[in-house]
Amino acid sequence: MDSEMITKDEEMEEAAPQKAEEEKKSIIVILVGAPGSGKSTFSEDVMKTSSRSWVRVCQDTIANGKTGTKAQCLKKATDALNDGKSVFIDRCNLDREQRSEFLKLGSPHVDVHAVVLDLPARLCISRSVKRTGHEGNLQGGKAAAVVNRMLQKKELPKLNEGFSRITFCLNEKDVEEAVKTYGALGPFDTLPSGSFGQKNPDAKVQLGIMKFMKKVDPPNSCCKDPVSKQESKETNPSSKEQDVVAFSAQNTDKNIKADGNSRERSAAGSATTNDIPTLAFPSISTADFQFNHEKASDIIIQKVEEFLDKIGNGRLVLVDLTSGSRILNLVKVKAEQKNIDSSKFFTFVGDITQLYTKGGLHCNVIANAANWRLKPRGGGVNAAIFNAAGPALEIATKEAAGDAGCIQPGSALTVPLPSTSQLHKREGVTHVIHVLGPNMNPQRPDCLNNDYDKGCKILREAYSSLFEGFASIVRTKEFNKDPSKTVSTVPSSLIDQRSKREGVFDLDSNKKYKGPKVEVGVEKKSESTEKFTGDGTAKSWESWAQSLHRIAMDPEKYNKDVLEISDDVVVLNDLYPKAQKHLLVVARKDGLDRLTDVRVEHLPLLRTMHNAGVKWATKLISDEPSLVFRLGYHSDPSMRQLHLHVVSQDFNSTHLKNKKHWNTFNTAFFLDSVDVIEEIEKCGKAKLNDNERLMSVELRCNKCRSAHPNIPRLKSHISRCRAPFPSDLLQNGRLVVAPNGSGVEA
DNA sequence: GTTCTAGAAC
DNA sequence: GTTCTAGAAC
Numbered sequence: 001m002d003s004e005m006i007t008k009d010e011e012m013e014e015a016a017p018q019k020a021e022e023e024k025k026s027i028i029v030i031l032v033g034a035p036g037s038g039k040s041t042f043s044e045d046v047m048k049t050s051s052r053s054w055v056r057v058c059q060d061t062i063a064n065g066k067t068g069t070k071a072q073c074l075k076k077a078t079d080a081l082n083d084g085k086s087v088f089i090d091r092c093n094l095d096r097e098q099r100s101e102f103l104k105l106g107s108p109h110v111d112v113h114a115v116v117l118d119l120p121a122r123l124c125i126s127r128s129v130k131r132t133g134h135e136g137n138l139q140g141g142k143a144a145a146v147v148n149r150m151l152q153k154k155e156l157p158k159l160n161e162g163f164s165r166i167t168f169c170l171n172e173k174d175v176e177e178a179v180k181t182y183g184a185l186g187p188f189d190t191l192p193s194g195s196f197g198q199k200n201p202d203a204k205v206q207l208g209i210m211k212f213m214k215k216v217d218p219p220n221s222c223c224k225d226p227v228s229k230q231e232s233k234e235t236n237p238s239s240k241e242q243d244v245v246a247f248s249a250q251n252t253d254k255n256i257k258a259d260g261n262s263r264e265r266s267a268a269g270s271a272t273t274n275d276i277p278t279l280a281f282p283s284i285s286t287a288d289f290q291f292n293h294e295k296a297s298d299i300i301i302q303k304v305e306e307f308l309d310k311i312g313n314g315r316l317v318l319v320d321l322t323s324g325s326r327i328l329n330l331v332k333v334k335a336e337q338k339n340i341d342s343s344k345f346f347t348f349v350g351d352i353t354q355l356y357t358k359g360g361l362h363c364n365v366i367a368n369a370a371n372w373r374l375k376p377r378g379g380g381v382n383a384a385i386f387n388a389a390g391p392a393l394e395i396a397t398k399e400a401a402g403d404a405g406c407i408q409p410g411s412a413l414t415v416p417l418p419s420t421s422q423l424h425k426r427e428g429v430t431h432v433i434h435v436l437g438p439n440m441n442p443q444r445p446d447c448l449n450n451d452y453d454k455g456c457k458i459l460r461e462a463y464s465s466l467f468e469g470f471a472s473i474v475r476t477k478e479f480n481k482d483p484s485k486t487v488s489t490v491p492s493s494l495i496d497q498r499s500k501r502e503g504v505f506d507l508d509s510n511k512k513y514k515g516p517k518v519e520v521g522v523e524k525k526s527e528s529t530e531k532f533t534g535d536g537t538a539k540s541w542e543s544w545a546q547s548l549h550r551i552a553m554d555p556e557k558y559n560k561d562v563l564e565i566s567d568d569v570v571v572l573n574d575l576y577p578k579a580q581k582h583l584l585v586v587a588r589k590d591g592l593d594r595l596t597d598v599r600v601e602h603l604p605l606l607r608t609m610h611n612a613g614v615k616w617a618t619k620l621i622s623d624e625p626s627l628v629f630r631l632g633y634h635s636d637p638s639m640r641q642l643h644l645h646v647v648s649q650d651f652n653s654t655h656l657k658n659k660k661h662w663n664t665f666n667t668a669f670f671l672d673s674v675d676v677i678e679e680i681e682k683c684g685k686a687k688l689n690d691n692e693r694l695m696s697v698e699l700r701c702n703k704c705r706s707a708h709p710n711i712p713r714l715k716s717h718i719s720r721c722r723a724p725f726p727s728d729l730l731q732n733g734r735l736v737v738a739p740n741g742s743g744v745e746a
Numbered sequence: 747g748t749t750c751t752a753g754a755a756c
Numbered sequence: 757g758t759t760c761t762a763g764a765a766c
Contacts, residue, residue, distance in 0.1 A: 542747090544747060544748080545747065547747085575747085575748095576747070576748075637747095638747045639747060655748090657748095710755095
């Protein structure tokens with residue numbers, strides 16, 4: 001009996017390992033989820049019920065209860081698998097790269113599974129906060145920031161990474177199911193391969209991910225009950241409405257005043273508040289431009305207080321993507337201290353491009369922290385808004401920016417958003433106001449090098465411009481008359497405005513183009529004219545170069561395009577102005593094509609041209625005293641017919657595009673009218689310079705003479721350079737300035 | 747003069 | 757990958 005028993009036992013002992021090698025497969029379950037998604041709880045729950053031998057490898061506690069390294073996790077997992085145990089990898093594993101090394105642990109004897117705890121971010125955040133045991137704002141903010149950051153980078157696992165099975169859990173119920181499934185696994189059980197639980201496969205998954213990633217999470221420490229709200233939302237499949245309500249209600253909590261108007265504020269998403277004109281704006285300059293948050297928050301409060309009376313029934317809302325935002329919290333506290341009416345101004349956590357659909361907050365107007373070129377590039381709010389609005393915003397912006405094509409620090413540009421834009425259709429945004437704030441980031445253009453006197457001044461100007469722009473929209477829009485206008489309905493006024501403007505624009509260019517150009521084309525061959533260069537060689541004027549000559553010979557024909565016609569000169573706006581104001585005074589004398597043709601006998605004409613130029617410059621200065629003009633000739637002009645440039649020295653124009661454009665106005669290629677006259681008086685003819693060389697010299701600021709690597713950088717610089725003009729320009733009447741000299745002050 | 751665009755530069 | 761320049765065509 002005994003021996004039999006022993007034999008049996010021995011047999012069993014021998015047989016068991018054999019069987020294990022043949023049939024028993026270990027499983028490594030890579031848990032995927034943000035902090036607070038419940039990874040640890042999941043593995044613990046499984047281990048409680050499972051008859052299988054599990055090892056939980058938790059990076060947070062692997063080093064004697066403290067956070068360890070990935071390498072430590074890999075080692076512990078390898079050891080456990082070698083022991084024939086199954087393993088939970090309890091770390092976030094949110095991106096493919098993080099998972100890849102654990103996937104390598106798979107083998108014919110080890111199945112690699114993923115369990116994705118893809119629960120709502122707000123749930124993760126609230127759990128995360130609870131776990132830290134801190135209720136403070138900071139802690140909550142930190143947790144939110146961490147979770148948000150991780151979810152930004154989230155890449156859901158795919159079978160082709162090497163998983164034999166992936167289980168997606170999108171809510172608590174899914175998690176329970178998965179716990180049951182894994183908990184029921186005996187030592188020899190396996191689970192079917194494949195991907196389970198993901199709601200929208202393939203393309204739609206990506207959409208879902210995108211939506212989820214963009215979803216903004218409410219505050220945590222200041223919202224004690226997001227969990228219950230989230231859960232109630234999940235049990236109710238028609239979640240959209242719930243989402244909005246819950247979000248608004250939560251948002252109320254972090255509004256500035258906890259008393260009084262909470263009802264009104266919590267109803268942010270309801271129809272009744274849609275007709276309240278609302279400006280949502282990001283904090284200007286505090287992100288990429290690295291402006292000091294304390295100073296910025298003071299300025300925001302100051303400007304909000306100043307403008308609250310000026311915006312009628314409108315509201316101002318400071319928006320930031322995360323509840324951990326320092327600037328948001330600073331402003332919130334300061335607004336509370338100042339007792340600012342929280343129904344008129346409050347802070348809001350959300351994506352500024354999805355305030356209505358995701359946050360239930362209807363904002364007719366949103367501000368964009370733009371770059372100086374008003375380009376959709378870069379990151380942050382600017383890219384997000386251009387992206388969400390689509391090409392319509394780019395076109396509308398270009399149109400609104402006009403010739404300048406860019407904005408200066410401290411200024412704002414209101415752009416009506418075409419109804420074709422998604423942002424208009426979906427979010428009810430009718431206007432975008434681009435704002436450019438001061439920059440303190442040495443990596444970005446126009447860095448103020450910590451000059452906060454200047455910086456604060458510019459930031460104040462920026463908010464003034466922004467709020468003024470909004471106030472002006474409020475004044476003209478009369479929001480309350482027709483609430484239906486504001487959401488998803490195309491304001492007809494907008495379309496009219498746009499098409500009208502386009503019409504004007506087209507008409508303008510047609511006018512200017514067709515007049516001279518068409519005729520020039522017709523007469524091109526019969527009228528090709530010789531052009532004598534400085535060294536006496538001749539070349540013919542190309543067809544495109546003859547427009548000025550044509551106008552000078554027959555100005556009445558171009559009546560609409562010219563500003564002034566006299567016996568001697570014609571004054572007109574340059575078709576492609578290189579500055580805010582750029583006029584041409586064209587000599588009417590035939591045969592006087594360029595400066596080399598000018599002799600002593602033309603001196604009276606040159607003086608007449610100069611005087612006409614000064615007269616027009618003075619007139620323009622009386623309208624805009626900050627303008628400063630310089631009058632002069634190009635050494636080697638492209639256009640036939642002697643013409644004097646009258647150009648304002650801001651060089652703020654989209655038409656100034658390349659090195660040649662700059663250098664023709666800002667090197668010795670540009671001959672001041674006063675000097676030309678003096679030279680001809682003295683020597684009988686104008687002295688010309690080495691034009692080829694001058695065109696390729698480095699780009700230097702016309703004021704401080706600093707060098708810049710390319711045109712965009714140069715333009716960025718000159719838009720803010722406050723240096724005085726170089727002394728040579730200040731002499732001999734080379735500049736025409738306002739009587740009080742306002743344009744040349746340092 | 748401008749526009750267009752290839753490819754250099756970043 | 758994007759920005760910017762520079763050369764050709766008009």
